[in-house]
Amino acid sequence: MTSSEPTDTEPAQREAAAAAGQPDGVPNGAPDASDTRPKGFDLATLLAERGAERYELQARYVNHQLPRMLHTIGFDRVYERAEGAHFWDAEGNDYLDMLAGFGVMGVGRHHPVVRKALHDVLDAGLADLTRFDCQPLPGLLAEKLLASTPHLDRVFFGNSGTEAVETALKFARYATGKPRVLYCTHSFHGLTAGSLSVNGEEGFQDGFAPLLPDTAVPMGDLDALARELKRGDVAALIVEPIQGHGVYIPEPGYLRAAQELLRKHKALLICDEVQTGIGRTGKFWAYEHEEGVEPDLVTVAKTLSGGYVPVGATLGRDWIFKKVYSSMDRVLVHSASFGSNAQAMTAGLATLSVVEDEQLVENSQAMGELLRDRLAALVGRYEMLKEVRGRGLMIAIEFGRPKSLGLRSRWTMLQTARKGLFAQMVVVPLLQKHHILTQVSGDHVEIIKLIPPLVVDEADVDRFVTAFTAVMDDAHGGGGLMWDFGKTLIKQAVANR
Structure with a gap:
């Protein structure tokens, strides 16, 4: 039998190769000149193909409660890029970062x-x-x-x-x-x-x-x-x-x-x-x-x-x-x-x-003092705004029990369900309506903590104060959207007991 003559085993080999995804007649591991697929790791391709699965991947393989929590409070956004104290979502909306990745982004994103x-x-x-x-x-x-x-x-x-x-x-x-x-x-x-x-x-x-x-x-x-x-x-x-x-x-x-x-x-x-x-x-x-x-x-x-x-x-x-x-x-x-x-x-x-x-220590002192002073000036204006404190760009906004009967009854309802819900009610519209990312400072506390990148400027300070003022106006005026969201949080808090 010559080498050019077929053997009885060749059809089986071709079938096995096809089942393994190998080109016909190409041994395992051998290069194929007709295969034009990119070799090696390609991050851009991977993200383009799988990036939209981010929340499903997190739920399936990492922390299943994180996407659930983000969805509940409306934080399940898709952010595409970031620079300095700002980042942008898939629709091109500009967000102000007052969280700095829990303080990690001190010099801003992608310096x-x-x-x-x-x-x-x-x-x-x-x-x-x-x-x-x-x-x-x-x-x-x-x-x-x-x-x-x-x-x-x-x-x-x-x-x-x-x-x-x-x-x-x-x-x-x-x-x-x-x-x-x-x-x-x-x-x-x-x-x-x-x-x-x-x-x-x-x-x-x-x-x-x-x-x-x-x-x-x-x-x-x-x-x-x-x-x-x-x-x-x-x-x-x-x-x-x-x-x-x-x-x-x-x-x-x-x-x-x-x-x-x-x-x-x-x-x-x-x-x-x-x-x-x-x-x-x-x-x-x-x-x-x-x-x-x-x-x-x-x-x-x-x-x-x-x-x-x-x-x-x-x-x-x-x-x-x-x-x-x-x-x-x-x-x-x-x-x-x-x-x-x-x-x-x-x-x-x-x-x-x-x-x-860039004198960021000095900028932290100057911008922190400006932000703190402007927020502190609002304390006498809003019943539920108890105190503003901090140093540099590490600032707490604390809320407290209001005096007027109408607001007090709503406050009591929230506190009965779970302490910390009012602060969460402030954080959510800051993101959803004003595109500003903040955080509640710990579990069961009525405090928002601001720790923005040290590169924030006066325009960023003005943007935050303007947005915060609008949210507080809404809360003290009985704004429907904010208190409706409060009901959602109450239901979630009761369900998790």
């Missing part, structure tokens, strides 16, 4: 300086993450960060704010030899097991016990702090200089007095600046608002990422780091697989350059 820097570091083809060399970028970013905190000496780089907090907790315990960390009620420090142990919001802890044996003390209560310190087992107090959930600011002098008590008992002060750091409050660090405060450990993330690459950092005193890394045997006693990667370090360096060059 050209950060974007170019990331292109540059990818093009450089660095020998990154060998783990057995010392690359220059981590040292350069550490040097830049420490220039803003002259009393601190060293930096550990992780991948998130939560990792930065975990690092601080571990370092404080090891350096002091004590097991317990104090934290403030109503605080938020992360959702991993360690950071959850110092989370002052019980709703986040529910069902995840047992946690670490840490203890909450009321923010501002120095007597409670002193009582716990006298037990002799406290490694540190971790505190947000301004609490993110609700934007609560401690009384003047609290941080300084707490620092003195901690030092007296050989315990450390940890300042969690994951959200407040790098200009958010009108100072580079929020603890700088109080003279003489020099925390032993500082955590930072969010803005440091430039909105692109996750990065977290824990800054600390030299003696703490030297105690943790006390010998060559302990060189990897605390590490992170992706920590100090070139993209994250470049994003951090570029972001700090933008913050400095």
